[in-house]
Amino acid sequence: MSRTRTPVGRQVESGVIDLGDHQFESGKRIPNLEVAYEAYGEFTGQNAVLVCHGLTGSQHVAGYGDESGVSGQARAWWSDIVGPGKAIDTNEYYVVCVNVPGSCYGTSGPASEGPDGEPWGTDFPPVTVADWTRAQRRLLDSLGVGRLHAVVGGSVGGMNALDWAVRYPDDVARLVVVASAARLDPQCLGLDAVARRAITTDPNWNGGDYYGDDHPNPEQGLGLARQLGHLMYLSKDSMDRKFGRRSAGRGGRGDAYPADPAAVFFPYREVESYLDYQAEKFTDRFDANSYLYLTRAMDDFDLAEGYESDAAALAAFEGEALLVSFTGDWHFTTDQSESLAGAFRRVGIPVAHHVVESDHGHDAFLVEPEKVGPPLADFVAEGVAGRAVTDTATDGGEPDTDTDFAPVHSSLFSR
Incomplete structure (x- = not known):
């Protein structure tokens, strides 16, 4: 104790x-x-x-x-x-x-x-x-x-x-x-299932064995799962007020989520920037396996x-x-x-x-x-x-x- x-x-x-x-x-x-x-x-x-x-x-x-x-x-x-x-x-x-x-x-x-x-x-x-x-x-x-x-x-x-x-x-x-x-x-069950698959299909997840200095964390999969979660937490009205269709530049953030070459022609929108930022913050503080475990507990209830x-x-x-x-x-x-x-x-x-x-x-x-x-x-x-x-x-x-x-x-x- x-x-x-x-x-x-x-x-x-x-x-x-x-x-x-x-x-x-x-x-x-x-x-x-x-x-x-x-x-x-x-x-x-x-x-x-x-x-x-x-x-x-x-x-x-x-x-x-x-x-x-x-x-x-x-x-x-x-x-x-x-x-x-x-x-x-x-x-x-x-x-x-x-x-x-x-x-x-x-x-x-x-x-x-x-x-x-x-x-x-x-x-x-x-x-x-x-x-x-x-x-x-x-x-x-x-x-x-x-x-x-x-x-x-x-x-x-x-x-x-x-x-x-x-x-x-x-x-x-x-x-x-x-x-x-x-x-x-069922809609929320389906969205949670997709979020978990984003984690488990990240090669760095490695069957859940990614701990230690020799193993990179499945940050991309966990980040995508969190982005999906954010979209579930917000309403259409709040997203329209917060982001609209406003552009935050072009090309996207190539570091975390690489864009295809044609993406440089199109705007990188504020809503994308927000989701990328949230994913980056979340992967710094949360464990990917825990996200799998806790969402399954919620789905099961x-x-x-x-x-x-x-x-x-x-x-x-x-x-x-x-x-x-x-x-x-x-x-x-x-x-x-x-x-x-x-x-x-x-x-x-x-x-x-x-x-x-x-x-x-x-x-x-x-x-x-x-x-x-x-x-x-x-x-x-x-x-x-x-x-x-x-x-x-x-x-x-x-x-x-x-x-x-x-x-x-x-x-x-x-x-």
Whole structure:
């Protein structure tokens, strides 16, 4: 067990805990599962809030993680929401964020050391969202945290939060699912499959064995996968506003993505420049095998697996739920959130579905904190009775919509 106090004002505790022998949902075991976490605020016994990160996020939900060299989305990725006096107020709540198994920010995954002293690579066991939840439960047990005041998650972190309601229904009082769904639709499954093939067809991937100074990383494949991901996170309107058809020169960036000779005749557009820049930044901070593992975990998640329906899966949960969706998000749509809200209602669980009018796409849950913060803060404090929470369960009709447009923000994916 390793815990350190750091100078970051909002960050109370950062560490890696060895949970020992761990069996994954696949049936495979590893002798020592190490889990990295950060915690903020003071634990009083009943004020713990677990925040579940997105696909390539980290445990640094409100801290900067300077000691681990992380950058981009992995650094303080929701610091507009988590912190003193913010929506999840660290003056009031003890907030814990855990890096999930299979990732590459301190928790055991393909890039971490295996029993032979070498990186696991693709010998690391397959991971599922259930594996994330079980590892979080074990980590919280080691911190002395039992029942949680709330579990909050965005994107695939929302799936992680839903799994808590199914797997540990007595351990959660309030559940917040932001920009997420009960499962991915076929379009997103297909796009994730193409992203993974971009990685595995990169010759440098080498069957997942590319670690060490003698092996180049599969940067081109990972970069292409990330570019596809960015296109999934943005909406048509936000891309038109951000890039249009504007030219950034001619010929393209021949270093990372060589262009064919005829390309010099055509414009290298701003949207291409943006995607190339994002790919370059991402390959500096993330592991290609981890991207394969985590996207498969997201694709595999199905709330109703093992049950007759989503409602049946949620039936044992006795808390309250808030769903937040965004009109411009085609990755996880408002219709998917409303369907999920219906599942909660069918088993009598108090639920609110708060719909935000936004043209930022899936990115909105990160870049419009002034829209996410009020309903989230009120729900965590007061449940569905919160004044900023839109509760469609009261009339059974269409969800009300927050129609105030937020000012334009730069996407966190572009930082």
